[in-house]
Amino acid sequence: MNDANDITATAGTALARAQRILVFTGAGISTESGIPDFRGPNGVWRHRDPAHYTLQRYLADPDVRRERWQDRLEAARREHRPNDAHVAITQLQQAGRAPVVVTQNIDGPHQDAGTRNVIELHGTSREVGCLECGRRLPVDVVLDRVREGDSDPHCELCGGLLKTATISFGQNLIAADIEAAMHEADLCDACIAIGSTLSVWPAAGVPARAAHNGVPLVIVNDGATELDAVAEVVVSGRAGTIVPALVESIVAAG
Ligand code: NAD
Numbered sequence: 001m002n003d004a005n006d007i008t009a010t011a012g013t014a015l016a017r018a019q020r021i022l023v024f025t026g027a028g029i030s031t032e033s034g035i036p037d038f039r040g041p042n043g044v045w046r047h048r049d050p051a052h053y054t055l056q057r058y059l060a061d062p063d064v065r066r067e068r069w070q071d072r073l074e075a076a077r078r079e080h081r082p083n084d085a086h087v088a089i090t091q092l093q094q095a096g097r098a099p100v101v102v103t104q105n106i107d108g109p110h111q112d113a114g115t116r117n118v119i120e121l122h123g124t125s126r127e128v129g130c131l132e133c134g135r136r137l138p139v140d141v142v143l144d145r146v147r148e149g150d151s152d153p154h155c156e157l158c159g160g161l162l163k164t165a166t167i168s169f170g171q172n173l174i175a176a177d178i179e180a181a182m183h184e185a186d187l188c189d190a191c192i193a194i195g196s197t198l199s200v201w202p203a204a205g206v207p208a209r210a211a212h213n214g215v216p217l218v219i220v221n222d223g224a225t226e227l228d229a230v231a232e233v234v235v236s237g238r239a240g241t242i243v244p245a246l247v248e249s250i251v252a253a254g
Pocket residue numbers: 025026027028029030031032035036037038039040041043104105106107108122194195196197198199200220221222223224237238239240
């Protein structure tokens with residue numbers, strides 16, 4: 001066995017007896033599906049300025065909104081399939097060991113892989129909401145309007161601004177979602193954090209809470225995280241390779 005296999009086996013041992021594993025994921029789990037993360041070596045922040053992506057700018061500047069809708073159109077042209085890490089998480093759930101997955105991602109491959117009970121702390125890019133009346137629409141309906149030339153679409157009912165149902169910088173999380181995630185952190189008997197720098201708060205407070213409660217925290221990430229010091233095991237490397245091996249060893253342990 002090489003070092004990576006050794007550490008994955010150690011992580012499997014730490015999780016072998018856990019019956020309610022809280023799976024917490026970040027952008028790094030989706031890079032192998034072709035979706036860039038923010039802070040990894042090929043992350044979006046290497047060539048874009050996060051300050052440009054605040055809710056305040058979106059509200060104030062029609063050009064920012066037009067650019068965002070063009071970004072969404074561009075993203076919709078690419079097909080992103082779940083990768084082996086997403087599939088392995090579904091297998092862990094179907095084995096009865098991970099009833100809830102908490103994700104910071106907005107992309108949807110967990111659900112496409114068949115995972116249920118996904119708490120999307122930062123919302124979803126598959127829906128659009130009216131910032132005035134709260135009406136929700138599938139994103140494709142609004143993208144069709146953008147394709148037809150409506151570059152800054154507004155709500156057809158109340159005239160309010162439309163925005164993908166994601167949490168932007170400067171926007172509060174949905175209280176019920178973060179409360180439900182924290183509740184899971186209190187119920188779980190182990191936690192796996194995958195593909196996240198664990199630097200975005202309050203989301204990172206979920207695995208931090210599990211570790212604080214004294215349950216084993218296993219981190220799988222290709223790079224350092226802010227919670228490495230409180231983890232029981234840190235497995236460095238690609239989620240698409242490590243997570244299937246880890247899940248296989250957990251399920252085999254029964
Ligand atoms: P992050 O960009 O801060 O960190 C991602 C981490 O994953 C990095 O350390 C990176 O090196 C690592 N990584 C990249 N590929 C990996 C792989 N194949 N296997 C293992 N690790 C890998 O991401 P974050 O911590 O999730 O926080 C960023 C915020 O970005 C979140 O709030 C999220 O909403 C948002 N985001 C989401 C998506 C998405 O939905 N897919 C994409 C980009 C950003």
